[in-house]
Amino acid sequence: MRGSWTVLVFAAWIVLGVDVQVALAQQPDPVGITMGFPTSVGVLCPLGAHFAIRPELSLSHTAGTSTLALPGGGPSFAESASTDGTHLAAGVSALVYVRRWDVLRAYISPRFNYSRTTSNINIAPALGPTELTVHEYSVAGSFGAQYSPVRHFGIFGEIGLQYTSSRTTSTDTALHSHTIETLSSAGVIFFF
Numbered sequence: 001m002r003g004s005w006t007v008l009v010f011a012a013w014i015v016l017g018v019d020v021q022v023a024l025a026q027q028p029d030p031v032g033i034t035m036g037f038p039t040s041v042g043v044l045c046p047l048g049a050h051f052a053i054r055p056e057l058s059l060s061h062t063a064g065t066s067t068l069a070l071p072g073g074g075p076s077f078a079e080s081a082s083t084d085g086t087h088l089a090a091g092v093s094a095l096v097y098v099r100r101w102d103v104l105r106a107y108i109s110p111r112f113n114y115s116r117t118t119s120n121i122n123i124a125p126a127l128g129p130t131e132l133t134v135h136e137y138s139v140a141g142s143f144g145a146q147y148s149p150v151r152h153f154g155i156f157g158e159i160g161l162q163y164t165s166s167r168t169t170s171t172d173t174a175l176h177s178h179t180i181e182t183l184s185s186a187g188v189i190f191f192f
Helices: 002-016 020-023
Strands: 032-037 042-044 050-068 077-101 104-124 126-148 152-169 174-191
Touching: 032 050, 032 152, 042 077, 042 174, 077 126, 104 152, 126 174
Parallel strands: none
Antiparallel strands: 032 042, 032 174, 042 050, 050 077, 077 104, 104 126, 126 152, 152 174
């Protein structure tokens, strides 16, 4: 498998016509803050004219309650539910720039991501409290473009494939799943 990745990267370099001497003579972009969709905040750290890494972080917290009253022919039956959840994701992408046209750069990017979601659900009186935890590990490969028309601002977009392995556990259940899906993202970069 490792040999096929090496051949794939080498073939991409040849097909896209990377001129190594010209690329090495160009100055890399400065460090930048990225804001992307799906929601994430990261830092773009150039490591030379051809390489950059982009660590990213995403965090969310939700809480809510609801009450459902159902008439049962006699006295009313009331259910109340409350939820409290936290999602944290951290990822890192390695950007390998393969071609440059003035202020537009094309790149390929392997990516690794880990996320953890914890939810506390309480449906009273029927089910009581339940804690649900989801761990996800993802690896992805994508093709992207970065456009920087001015010194301190740029945009990027990517498309690719992602493999995710997930483990969901609750008080009495465990579920493992694997998915392969398309991946797309877009965002802005503020260089400083």
